[in-house]
Amino acid sequence: MTAKIQTTGNKLPRIRVTGPRLPRVDPAEVAAALGAEPGGEGRAGQPAAMTLYALRAEMMHRLVSHGGRPRVEGTDQRVKIPISDQDCHALESLATSLAAKGFTPSAGQVASVLLNMALQTVGTSADDPSLVARIAQQLDPPAPAHR
Numbered sequence: 001m002t003a004k005i006q007t008t009g010n011k012l013p014r015i016r017v018t019g020p021r022l023p024r025v026d027p028a029e030v031a032a033a034l035g036a037e038p039g040g041e042g043r044a045g046q047p048a049a050m051t052l053y054a055l056r057a058e059m060m061h062r063l064v065s066h067g068g069r070p071r072v073e074g075t076d077q078r079v080k081i082p083i084s085d086q087d088c089h090a091l092e093s094l095a096t097s098l099a100a101k102g103f104t105p106s107a108g109q110v111a112s113v114l115l116n117m118a119l120q121t122v123g124t125s126a127d128d129p130s131l132v133a134r135i136a137q138q139l140d141p142p143a144p145a146h147r
Helices: 027-034 049-062 085-098 107-124 129-139
Strands: none
Touching (some): 085 107
């Protein structure tokens, strides 16, 4: 039979780390140290478990709390971005799947990190005409319906 131990002393003060954050380790340095080679392009469609793990790790790295709701570090503006109901449900589902004990990102926080990661990817290949054409095609407004 086990009995729960009840402490009666004062609670110890919370430990807060006030030192500077350590710099992130560059993945290229790790790859070079391990002798790794690039694995090629990712597949379209459902993201793999490692992709979701990488997104979750990035979310945990970027979310900081100063006493209130954690926010994505480095964000300065709150903007409204029109999205479809389908995309909204996908973001909510993704946020739920990324949640862990003590870590519950919102759909907006997930969208912020995904947008930032996508912009970094696009930034490295912004000179690619096919990419610019695909983005322009998505932005092209549909022809108005005539009655």
